[in-house]
Each structure stands twice: as structure tokens, then as C-alpha cells.
Amino acid sequence: MSALVPHLVGAIGAQTIIDAIGQGSIYALMAVGIGLVFGVLRLVNFAYGQLIMAGAYALAYSSQAGWPVWVGIVVCFAVVLALSLGMERAVFRPLRSQSPAVMLIATFAIAFTLQAAALLIDVRDGQIGQPAASIASLNRAIVVGGVDVRKVTIVAVAVAIGALALLAAILGRTRIGLQMRAASSDFLTARMIGVRANTVITVAVLLAGALAAAVAVILTIQSPLVTPDFALIDTVVVLVGVVVGGIDRLWTATLGGFTIGFAQGVINGALPTDKTVFLPSIVFALVVVVLIVKPAGLFVRGRSSVIDRV
Amino acid sequence: MIKSKRGALSALLAALVTVAAVAAGSASAAGKPIVIGWAFDSKGNMSPFDGPALAAANVRIKEINGKGGVNGRPLSITTCDTQNNDPAKAKSCAASLLGKGADIIFTTCDVDYATPVVQESINAGKLTIAPCIGTDQMGPKRFGAKGKLAFSFGNVAQDEGSAMAEYAYARGWKTAATATNTLLAYFKIVVQAFEARFTQLGGKVVDRESYATGANNVQNAVSRINAAKAAVYVTVTSFGELPAFVTGIRSLGNNTPILNSWAGDGTYWVPKSGVSNYYAVTYASAFGDDPNPAVNALAKAVKAGTGGFVTGAAAIDGVVSAIKRAGGSTDGAKLAAVMEKFNKVPTISGLVTFSPALHSVSGRQYRVIRIEGTTEKVVGSVVAKTVPKVG
Structure with missing residues (x-):
């Protein structure tokens, strides 16, 4: 163990940092989507990964149909937004007054339904997995000081920053943004003073859907084979990251998503290659430590209110 | 003397009855199908492996039956869908296939997924075959003494x-x-x-x-x-x-x-x-340019995506050889004993060799x-x- 620590520190090179930033940025985008829905609905949407998966399949089938990449991207956004809207109307809205546990389980059910449906559709050709032709050229690297910086990493960082800036503008400078912030603080009071609940929630769900579609495009650049469990593990990791960062605020949730992606990349890069099998154990052990030390969230100031359990 | 004549007559009659009974038994067995019970995954994670292997086996069986079957007996396949290899469903599939009189059980191409079926089958004393499990686990190494009945036509x-x-x-x-x-x-x-x-x-x-x-x-x-x-x-x-x-x-x-x-x-x-x-x-080319024309014909018939399809037909070839070498018997122990002695036995996917310790294929081209x-x-x-x- 004593020999392992210096190795870990020494092994974190510039390449590892760059790769980790790329991963962190994608996770940050996912965290924004998850955090946005949680903010207005108090709902942890476990089915968020299946939205990404659906978008990725849309890209795959569009490319197989011989459509240009830009058409595929449009279809991807259309499919994810339609699914997001359908999910909100068919499930979230009727269950809005139910407990968070009921809504969470509903999202589990949606997730597994979509995954099972994807498997049935995918396997029709006798194979599992469909290659997606996304913007493959973005997977190429630019060499900067001996370090390979993939263009997709730059795009992921830019999209994450751009999306956050856009959201900040919407939340801070528009009427619907104001309503969303009000709903996020106290949904019942916001409704009483005239905030249109359905509109606010629909906008939040659609914005989260648009981010999921963007993530689908970015992920398929590096992982072109789309399978029914596409983005599933990523979603679980990001959900953990969002809680670790502080799920009550969009910024802290986003930082949590970035941090867990970045930490995962750095730890993986630092570990001796034959020890990478320990990566999930190390990452999630750190998560437990952070939750014990800062239960309200790593980036939240002060302490959260304590909930009586007994 | 009379007693001895009566005794001789009785003995003769008994012998005739016995011979007639044996003959009748043989006659009825001659046309009785050899039933292969195949527990497969139709639409789950293993379906890309199970589907083509099963399709190739069906094509091969049709060819064999067209040439008179195995020692005069036709081969037939009865299937059961393990529904994405749900362990409980897989186990009940095996039980159901055995209940339908399967002589030999075939299972999916991953040893972990296959385990419920394998255990049910070997406990019933049946020869148990996986077309393409690709490790040395299908056999005694994983299933102990009863694993003697389990074989894979996948590569070690x-x-x-x-x-x-x-x-x-x-x-x-x-x-x-x-x-x-x-x-x-x-x-x-x-x-x-x-x-x-x-x-x-x-x-x-x-x-x-x-x-x-x-x-x-x-x-x-x-x-x-x-x-x-x-x-x-x-x-x-x-x-x-x-x-x-x-x-x-x-x-x-x-x-x-x-x-x-x-x-x-x-x-x-x-x-x-x-x-x-x-x-x-x-294993083989799935795209029509395999050196073996029979493989190309099979690939075309089953619309294969990878070369693994050929193991379904190869497993049928292997089972047929084993039954013939066992004198037509479908008894699990007898077939397993014969298969452990396989040394460069020809199949559509090349020569197959097993050993008492190794029940998966080595030496394949x-x-x-x-x-x-x-x-x-x-x-x-x-x-x-x-x-x-x-x-």
C-alpha cells in the first residue's frame, strides 16, 4: 500500500487530467439535466439514462437509413424531447402529488421498460448493438505539448459551459426562469401566487431532455456501439455525483457530476493498469466518506437540516 | 419324461416370446426420434449466439434426417425459451424439456447463464451440450463428478x-x-x-x-x-x-x-x-468466403452475423458421431464416455478433440x-x- 500511493501520485500525468476533464464535462451535462428536474419536481429521474440511450439509438438508426449526420442529430433531439414530454405527461404529472419514493420507483419502472423495449427492437437483426455514425471526426485528437486532446473533450467542455450559461440566463433573466426558481424553492407557495406549474415543469423536463440529447451525441462519438444499457452506468454514477455535490442546488449538483467524472478519470489513470479493477470500489468508498463528512453536499455551505427518522 | 418334454416346450415358448419381444422393441425403437431438448434465449442478451447456433443445428438435422437419420432414427429438436436466461425460467425450461422426453439437452453459450439448465440436466443423467461456451468450465472443472456429462463445442x-x-x-x-x-x-x-x-x-x-x-x-x-x-x-x-x-x-x-x-x-x-x-x-466466416463450401451454404441459410453459428451444426455432428460410436445408445453416461475419447472427430467446423479433463474443443482450425x-x-x-x- 505504501508503494502504491507514490505510484498513484506519480502516474497522474497531463494525459490523465485531460481525459478526466472530458469525462467530468459529460457527467456535468448529465448532472444539469438531473438537477433541473429535481429542482422543480423533487424527483430523482433514474430513467434519465434511458433518454440518452433512446437518443443514441435514434442516431444509430438514422445513420443506417443513410441520412446525413445533421438529420440524425435532429432526429435524436426530436426523439428524446418527445420521450421526455411523454414521460412527464403520462407518469410524472399523475404522480406529482405522491411521495418521492413512489415517483422514484416509477422512474425505475420507466427505465427498465424502455431498456426492455430497446432490447426487443435492437435484437431483431440477430445482434445486440447498433453502430451510430455521429460526428466521428470529433474523436480525433490535437496534440498539445505531447498530450492528445480529443476534439470531443473540447466540445464537451464547451457544451457544458455553454449549457450552464444558457440555463443561468434563462433562470435569471426570463419570466419562466423566475417561475422555475420560485417553484424550486417552494412549489406549493409558488402555485398559490400564480406560477403555472404545468408550464414550469414541462419547460424543465424539455430542457433536461435537450441536455440528454446533447449527451447522446457526445457519447456516441467515443462509444459508437449503442446497446440497451447505453449510458446506464454513467447515469448511476452521475446520480451519486449529484447527491455528493448537493442535489438541492443546480450548481452544486453540476459540480458534483463533474467532480465524480473527473475523480473517476484521475483515479483510473493513476492506478496501475492491473489494479483498475478496483476503480469502482475506490470511487464509491470516497463517496461514502464524503457523504459522512458533508451529508448536505460537498459544495454546499453549512449543514442541512436533520430529518427525524424515529 | 413328459415333465421334461413340457419343460422343454415351455422353455422354447419362453425363448420365442423373449425373442419376439426384443424384436418388437427394436422395431419400434428404429423409427423413434432422438429428441434434443434445447433451452435457448430467443430475445435476450444471449440470443445473438443462441439463435444462429439453433438455426444452424436445424439445417444440419434436416440434412441428416434426409439421409436416413442416426442408425435409422430421426433427430428432432424441442425448444424452450429461457427468456433472457432468467435462472428460474431456465431451470423450469430444462425440467420441461426433460419431461417431454428429451434424450440430450442443449444449452446457451455462456457457462454462468447455462448453469441452471446444466445442473438440472446432468442431475437427470443426460448428456448436456453447449454449442459455443468458450472456456474450459463446461465439464468436471465446474460441475464436479456429474460434469462428466457436460461438453461444449466452443473453443477452449x-x-x-x-x-x-x-x-x-x-x-x-x-x-x-x-x-x-x-x-x-x-x-x-x-x-x-x-x-x-x-x-x-x-x-x-x-x-x-x-x-x-x-x-x-x-x-x-x-x-x-x-x-x-x-x-x-x-x-x-x-x-x-x-x-x-x-x-x-x-x-x-x-x-x-x-x-x-x-x-x-x-x-x-x-x-x-x-x-x-x-x-x-x-470459428468460421459468416460472409460467404469460408474455405469450406458447406460452411458458406450454412451461413447463407442461417443469415449468420459471426462465425459462432457453425458450432450449432458442429455440435449436432459431434452428438451424431457419439451416438453411432455408442451403438445407437442415447444414455448420457455412455455418450459422455464416448465423447471423452473424441480425438480429431470430423465436424463441419473441423476436427474436434476432447479429453476427460477438457470438455471444450482444442486443436480447431x-x-x-x-x-x-x-x-x-x-x-x-x-x-x-x-x-x-x-x-
Whole structure:
């Protein structure tokens, strides 16, 4: 163990940092989507990964149909937004007054339904997995000081920053943004003073859907084979990251998503290659430590209110 | 005297009755089908393997029955869907197939998924066959004494890795860098066997990397292996990590040959932009250019996506040989004893050898396929001369 620590520190090179930033940025985008829905609905949407998966399949089938990449991207956004809207109307809205546990389980059910449906559709050709032709050229690297910086990493960082800036503008400078912030603080009071609940929630769900579609495009650049469990593990990791960062605020949730992606990349890069099998154990052990030390969230100031359990 | 005459007459009558009974029994058995109960996954994760193998077996059985069957008895297949290899469903499938009078049980191509079916079947004393489990686990090693009844017509992973090493070395690739997907024992053992045999041949493994399905770390392995100067990169994987690994390396401007096992056969994973300098060592060509015309006909009939389909037909060939060598018996123990003695028994996928310790195939003549762009083509064949003791 004593020999392992210096190795870990020494092994974190510039390449590892760059790769980790790329991963962190994608996770940050996912965290924004998850955090946005949680903010207005108090709902942890476990089915968020299946939205990404659906978008990725849309890209795959569009490319197989011989459509240009830009058409595929449009279809991807259309499919994810339609699914997001359908999910909100068919499930979230009727269950809005139910407990968070009921809504969470509903999202589990949606997730597994979509995954099972994807498997049935995918396997029709006798194979599992469909290659997606996304913007493959973005997977190429630019060499900067001996370090390979993939263009997709730059795009992921830019999209994450751009999306956050856009959201900040919407939340801070528009009427619907104001309503969303009000709903996020106290949904019942916001409704009483005239905030249109359905509109606010629909906008939040659609914005989260648009981010999921963007993530689908970015992920398929590096992982072109789309399978029914596409983005599933990523979603679980990001959900953990969002809680670790502080799920009550969009910024802290986003930082949590970035941090867990970045930490995962750095730890993986630092570990001796034959020890990478320990990566999930190390990452999630750190998560437990952070939750014990800062239960309200790593980036939240002060302490959260304590909930009586007994 | 009278008593003795009566006694003799009675004995004669009894003998005649016995002979008549035996004769009648033989006559009825002559046309009785040999039933293969096949527990398969129709639409789940194993369906891409089970479906083509089952289809190929059906084609082969039709041919065999057309030529008079096995010792005059036709073969027939009864199936049961394990519904994505749900363990409870798989177990009940096995019980149901046995209840329908299956003489031999066939199961899915992954030993973990196959276990409920295998246990149910070997407990009933039936010969149990997996068309393409690719490790040495299908047999006594995993299932103990009763595992004597379990066989796979898939390759021993050690044999496959060894064949990959022989091909790489013969191609003049004297240095290799390996990247292991640590998810499955099969993946790991093939790479270990490659490394062992490659080193034995005089090659040098200059870098060893690893990643895992679900750990989201294949790009880290790509970055690391890209820094290694080797004549060939060896990885054994399928799933999403396969195109991520291959396109990841190519996108860095690195065109070093990449060598994979059967896990990386087929073009279903190849993006529209194509791949280059990619090789896989596999059972057979699924794309009509196999050196064996019978394989090409079969591939066309079953619309195969990878060479694994051929194991379904090969398993039928093997079972037929075993039944014939056992004098027509379908008794599990008798068939297993015969199969343990298989030494270069011909099947549609080449010569098959088993041993009491090893119930999966070694010594198979593999096809080497190369993918350029989106097209797969056979570029050679290879047989492992030795099976390294790894795993």
C-alpha cells in the first residue's frame, strides 16, 4: 500500500487530467439535466439514462437509413424531447402529488421498460448493438505539448459551459426562469401566487431532455456501439455525483457530476493498469466518506437540516 | 419324461416370446426420434449466439434426417425459451424439456447463464451440450463428478489465445501490447494464453493494459496503449468497448494492427466510417468466403452475423458421431464416455478433440478474418500447436 500511493501520485500525468476533464464535462451535462428536474419536481429521474440511450439509438438508426449526420442529430433531439414530454405527461404529472419514493420507483419502472423495449427492437437483426455514425471526426485528437486532446473533450467542455450559461440566463433573466426558481424553492407557495406549474415543469423536463440529447451525441462519438444499457452506468454514477455535490442546488449538483467524472478519470489513470479493477470500489468508498463528512453536499455551505427518522 | 418334454416346450415358448419381444422393441425403437431438448434465449442478451447456433443445428438435422437419420432414427429438436436466461425460467425450461422426453439437452453459450439448465440436466443423467461456451468450465472443472456429462463445442479459451499468438508471430509481429477487458473470464484467459504462447514463441509483450465493461475506462486504456510502440495490439472484447477501443486508437492516428478473438468477429459493431487493419481469430466466416463450401451454404441459410453459428451444426455432428460410436445408445453416461475419447472427430467446423479433463474443443482450425472499412474477409487460418496452462 505504501508503494502504491507514490505510484498513484506519480502516474497522474497531463494525459490523465485531460481525459478526466472530458469525462467530468459529460457527467456535468448529465448532472444539469438531473438537477433541473429535481429542482422543480423533487424527483430523482433514474430513467434519465434511458433518454440518452433512446437518443443514441435514434442516431444509430438514422445513420443506417443513410441520412446525413445533421438529420440524425435532429432526429435524436426530436426523439428524446418527445420521450421526455411523454414521460412527464403520462407518469410524472399523475404522480406529482405522491411521495418521492413512489415517483422514484416509477422512474425505475420507466427505465427498465424502455431498456426492455430497446432490447426487443435492437435484437431483431440477430445482434445486440447498433453502430451510430455521429460526428466521428470529433474523436480525433490535437496534440498539445505531447498530450492528445480529443476534439470531443473540447466540445464537451464547451457544451457544458455553454449549457450552464444558457440555463443561468434563462433562470435569471426570463419570466419562466423566475417561475422555475420560485417553484424550486417552494412549489406549493409558488402555485398559490400564480406560477403555472404545468408550464414550469414541462419547460424543465424539455430542457433536461435537450441536455440528454446533447449527451447522446457526445457519447456516441467515443462509444459508437449503442446497446440497451447505453449510458446506464454513467447515469448511476452521475446520480451519486449529484447527491455528493448537493442535489438541492443546480450548481452544486453540476459540480458534483463533474467532480465524480473527473475523480473517476484521475483515479483510473493513476492506478496501475492491473489494479483498475478496483476503480469502482475506490470511487464509491470516497463517496461514502464524503457523504459522512458533508451529508448536505460537498459544495454546499453549512449543514442541512436533520430529518427525524424515529 | 413328459415333465421334461413340457419343460422343454415351455422353455422354447419362453425363448420365442423373449425373442419376439426384443424384436418388437427394436422395431419400434428404429423409427423413434432422438429428441434434443434445447433451452435457448430467443430475445435476450444471449440470443445473438443462441439463435444462429439453433438455426444452424436445424439445417444440419434436416440434412441428416434426409439421409436416413442416426442408425435409422430421426433427430428432432424441442425448444424452450429461457427468456433472457432468467435462472428460474431456465431451470423450469430444462425440467420441461426433460419431461417431454428429451434424450440430450442443449444449452446457451455462456457457462454462468447455462448453469441452471446444466445442473438440472446432468442431475437427470443426460448428456448436456453447449454449442459455443468458450472456456474450459463446461465439464468436471465446474460441475464436479456429474460434469462428466457436460461438453461444449466452443473453443477452449487457452487454445484460442494460443492460436492468436501463433498467427501474430507468423505474421512477423514480434512485439505486442495487450489490453484485457476484465469483465469475463473468457476475455482474460484468451489474453493470458496469447501472452504465454507469444512469449514462448520468442515474441515480446511490451505493454499490458486493462479496462472493464461498465467501468467507463476504455479510453484510459486507449491513451496508455497508444503510447506503447508494438507491432500489434491485442484485445479480447465485444460489447460497446470493442468499437470504442478500435476507433479510439485509430482516431489518434495510430494504425497498428489490432487482433481480437471470436469475441470481436462480425461487422455488426463497425461504424459506418469503417475500421482499418483489424483482425479476429474465429470459428468460421459468416460472409460467404469460408474455405469450406458447406460452411458458406450454412451461413447463407442461417443469415449468420459471426462465425459462432457453425458450432450449432458442429455440435449436432459431434452428438451424431457419439451416438453411432455408442451403438445407437442415447444414455448420457455412455455418450459422455464416448465423447471423452473424441480425438480429431470430423465436424463441419473441423476436427474436434476432447479429453476427460477438457470438455471444450482444442486443436480447431481457426479462420483469421480482417476487417477493412466495413467489410470482413478471410485472410488465413491457424491451428494452435500447444495449449498453454493458464487461467
